[in-house]
Amino acid sequence: MRFVITVTVEIITADGRVIVGTFKGFDQTxxxxxxxxxxxxxxxxxxVETLPLxxxxxxxxxxxxxxxxxxxxxxxxxxxxxxxxxITDISRR
Amino acid sequence: MLFYSFFKTLIxxxxxxxxxxxxxxxxxxxxxxxxxxxxxxxxxxxxxxxYPHMMAVKNCFIRGSVVRYVQLPxxxxxxxxxxxxxRREAQxxxxxGAH
Numbered sequence: 092m093r094f095v096i097t098v099t100v101e102i103i104t105a106d107g108r109v110i111v112g113t114f115k116g117f118d119q120t121x122x123x124x125x126x127x128x129x130x131x132x133x134x135x136x137x138x139v140e141t142l143p144l145x146x147x148x149x150x151x152x153x154x155x156x157x158x159x160x161x162x163x164x165x166x167x168x169x170x171x172x173x174x175x176x177x178i179t180d181i182s183r184r
Numbered sequence: 185m186l187f188y189s190f191f192k193t194l195i196x197x198x199x200x201x202x203x204x205x206x207x208x209x210x211x212x213x214x215x216x217x218x219x220x221x222x223x224x225x226x227x228x229x230x231x232x233x234x235y236p237h238m239m240a241v242k243n244c245f246i247r248g249s250v251v252r253y254v255q256l257p258x259x260x261x262x263x264x265x266x267x268x269x270x271r272r273e274a275q276x277x278x279x280x281g282a283h
Contacts, residue, residue, distance in 0.1 A: 101238065101241055107205065109237055121221070121247055133237060151247070152249075154247050155246070156203070156207075156209075156238075156247070156250075157244060157245040158238055158242075158243070158245075159242060159243050160240045160241055161240050164239070165240035168240055173236050175236050175237065176234070178207060178235070179206060180205070181203075181204045181205045181250060
């Protein structure tokens with residue numbers, strides 16, 4: 092029987108993007124595979140926009156943070172009500 | 185390897201990690217590895233109003249290369265012991281990571 096991982100994670104990338112998807116695998120350099128993922132685009136003037144992306148491999152160099160999402164808590168948050176500036180690019184000061 | 189060992193002694197402590205993108209996260213240190221990648225539990229952004237991006241995240245992995253500072257509880261650190269260990273490691277260049 093194949094082992095199936097069904098953890099939903101949020102990845103913050105070096106350029107400040109927030110990508111949410113199902114965690115499928117990783118290696119020692121923190122390269123990560125996410126399936127059925129989407130990007131959450133934060134804005135100060137309107138609610139969070141969700142962009143479908145599909146299957147992604149994210150190179151470890153570009154990863155800042157990987158967070159495990161609590162699905163219950165995530166479902167209770169109304170993304171269209173959230174106003175926030177995007178996370179800054181890691182190289183820009 | 186000194187700081188790897190040092191961080192391992194801090195597992196279970198509440199720390200604040202400031203990242204190079206100015207995001208600061210507080211949580212319980214649960215794990216650290218040779219790259220000083222950090223795992224935190226029960227996390228929250230220090231400025232939650234500015235960073236609602238991780239509201240539904242309860243624990244996280246932070247890549248060591250993006251960490252700017254780790255703020256530690258002073259009570260958890262024996263600075264005299266750390267200084268002594270640093271001096272001892274400096275005297276044994278073969279055990280250092282430089283090549």
